[in-house]
Amino acid sequence: MEVTRRQFFKVCAAGMGGSSVALMGFSPTNALAEVRTYKLARATETRNTCPYCSVSCGILMYSLGDKAKNAKAEIIHIEGDPDHPINRGTLCPKGAALLDFVHSPNRLRHPEVREAGSNEWKRISWDEAFSRVAKLMKEDRDANFIARNADGATVNRWLSTGFLAASASSNESGYITHKFVRSLGAVAFDNQARV
């Protein structure tokens, strides 16, 4: 086998080049494998109740940041609360998808009103909404309240307005809501948002 001076240089250059490229990090190294980092490790955990139906499953909401002054919380994950006696960590498909419900672009974020005859929803303030509802309720109650029936017996009914309250209320808030609505004489009253 004859190796010329030139060939010898070529082989040496190729070897040097190859090892240099490998040294610079282009070599096919053994890839390290690791499980995805646990995304909730330092997220803030907040207990709440699922807003959908009256089963009122307990949920854990996880938000970005550790409540530091400069960190704005944003919910990144929701799952069932294993310590909640009703669902013990489980959720239905709607509850399991709550995160997208929270971040839905269609979510109602403030009170709105659609005036009679109008086809547009107009944003109003909470104060405006509350005083308007209260005013309308009083007007209607003053006009339609039935204190006595035809036989003269005291009935204190208010049949022309109904009241719909939140489904995910606690027993205590449900009791207060009940007391409030019944003391007005309202009969049509539902505290269940249904499924």
Place this chain on the structure above:
Amino acid sequence: MALQSLDIARRSATTTDSPSVRQTTEVAKLIDVTTCIGCKACQAACMEWNDIRDEVGSNSGIYDNPRDLSAESWTVMRYSEVEEAGKLEWLIRKDGCMHCADPGCLKACPAPGAIVQYANGIVDFHEENCIGCGYCITGCPFNVPRISKKDNKAYKCTLCSDRVAVGQEPACIKACPTGALQFGSKQQMKDYAEERIVDLKERGFKDAGLYDPQGVGGTHVMYVLHHADRPQLYNNLPENPSISPMVALWKGVAKPLATLALAGIAFSSLFHYVIKGPNEVSKELEDELEEEDAS
């Protein structure tokens, strides 16, 4: 000290042994199809935990939605309407990765470390190392992995390895409102399945049984079936799944032979280059050819 939170037992396209001294608990998921109501809470929880959102599909006239597994849907409910002894039965099966003890995907994968099996039995894809060749789909006896159209990498259920690594149950199991999904050590799951099977047999399902196919060395996702004698009723769940013999051939015998052949070619070309050098044309021959061209 290991470099990862879950010990890796096997890696794709790697011949060196993984550290195997530490013994961790073998985990398993049990899907009791007899108590599943097909609510899809597991599907929703899976999407939520893994940060994947499939495209909104269209209604194909059946409950299956999405219609098939995809890179964004790692688990889907498959609904089969079967008539048994004159009665309609609605058999609902949660489909997804079975986390085989002897994973066909891992065996078929040519990319080092793209598919790993942890010591606890979970088979996981590491998309960073995936080259998108799709061999894992060919290797899988259950037709589970899917290549993403976005990044051309293969995806499938991870059995929430990130949750299991910190001691939690997978997201689907936590959500399941009927308790049809259970999670624990493989032995615990087998024991629980045994109880369920006794109960089902008492209720008249004489063929009730556990689906833990031995053709793939057993699985870390097992089913309790009312008709364990005919798993194909459940949307063609294979009766005796096994890794295709082609995978064994091309990853077994053919692989060292091919490597040898490639190395042979590379070495002989180098040898040829060093001895012979490039093909040189002598001055005389060149002149001769030029003359021919001129004439």
